[in-house]
Amino acid sequence: MANGTVITDYLLVFMLAAFLGFQLIKRVSPLLHSPLMSLTNAIAAVAIVGAITVTGEAGATPLARILGFVAVTAATINLVSGFLITDRMLKMFKRKGH
């Protein structure tokens, strides 16, 4: 399925995203390094997309369904708790006099 052009296509996407990531993260204040980590962790839980496909595909084997089920659960835990706790942390950062 994957020929040469597709592979270089993916690599290009990866490279550009990684460069962009480096530039963006460098600008994040060290003040927010903890919430940053929980936010990126929540974002990486987008792996749930793959887990959903594996679990719900027509013709998925029982093994695939079980593995997919666990993966969807784990990813959901991460994305729900990740986003919520990031917001909870950020809410605490207040300016003087607030």
Next chain:
Amino acid sequence: MIVQLAYVVASGLFVLALMWMSHPSTARRGVRCGEIGMLLAIIGTLVRHEVVSYELILIAMVVGAAVGAPMAFLMPMTAIPQRTAISHAFGALAVGLIGTAEYYKHAATAGSGSFVMYALMFEMLLGFLTCTASVIAFAKLQEMMTGRPIMFPGQQILNVLVFGGAIVCAGLLIASPETTQVFPIFVALALLFGVLLVIPIGGADMPTVIALLNSYAGLAASAMGFALGNKLLIVAGALDGASGLILAIVMCRAMNRSFTNVLFGGFGQLAATAAGGKGEDRVVRHLSPEEAAMTLENASSVVIVPGYGMAVAQAQHKVSELYQALTKREIDVKFAIHPVAGRMPGHMNVLLAEANVPYEQLVELEDINPELPQTDVALIIGANDTVNPSARDDPQSAIAGMPIIEADKARTVMVMKRSLHAGFAGIDNPIYYNENTQMLFGDAKEFTASMVKELSGGGGH
């Protein structure tokens, strides 16, 4: 088409989320953005025509949300490092399991040396090793096992053998995907390597390790994107990978150490043996809470240097009260935050923010050091190695070259500590014996509380 469009928009929203994360005033908007992106990605995937059965997916999502939401609301802020470690384990586990399902799907049909197999092997190697490594990191942070490095003879060789074994198995599986009997061995070796990787790492190196595991988890997700041909995954994984890597680099720089040194150095143990020789009796000066409160009262500028000890003693709220009491007397109070103070990047900032210290008062290492020589009192609470002057003055020291907060340059230095025991690194700290240093012996929470009491009227003036 609609699915692809949803993925494109979601990728854009994730990038915006990170962009807005740069400053506290926009960061919450960033979280909203990330949430919308995630929602789009999930809905987009659910409507894909390949996805035909929904029961299991919905049950799993309900279970996940039922576990995740209470976790987010009930978790005390002091447990943030543990939560982060365990969430890396969950993320990596998901990635590893999806890889496993995909492998069995393609095992019979994939040709020798196919691209999908390369991507899957990379994904599973990183996913499974990150999973067990994060569980060990969690156990260490939760103090379910010793935070000290665990080392044994031949450890390096064993590590190399296990990792080499995993690579060989991966190679075999890429060359002939149909040899499914090799697959469990591959998974077992990857899982084992994760354990071996983290057991020799001590508590003080946890910030670096957590950041590095964050990066691995991201890269594994990205590799999954390559295997599934999903660009959204590639982008999200790359962003996460880049973030973790940058944080790990920041942490390493803040300790003047290299990755190899953190991962294979066995820091704590090495230094502990080196520190044994110093036996001479040196005098230390110490103050009672009343005397310490009086010194603070007469200062016009105070810099508080918090460390992991403050988190252990749960003293952050009392420290915040101290900040309020001193500010009320128009004393300028700032907090000096070392990048590796605590157990994860930004640990001290979160604790102090929770205790209502305004974030403008939390100052980074480079910005506070020029101010310290003009500071009346530097109050060190539960920090040790991050203020150890031998990192600057003694080229023989185990932490030589590590950037420190130069608290010793303040006019008066007060060190709040239980006893004279060496810090995590086991390195003797000359700051205790300086002439301008006063020790405040006691539990950080109780001692600070007594000082606050003195300052808020009990002092009789």
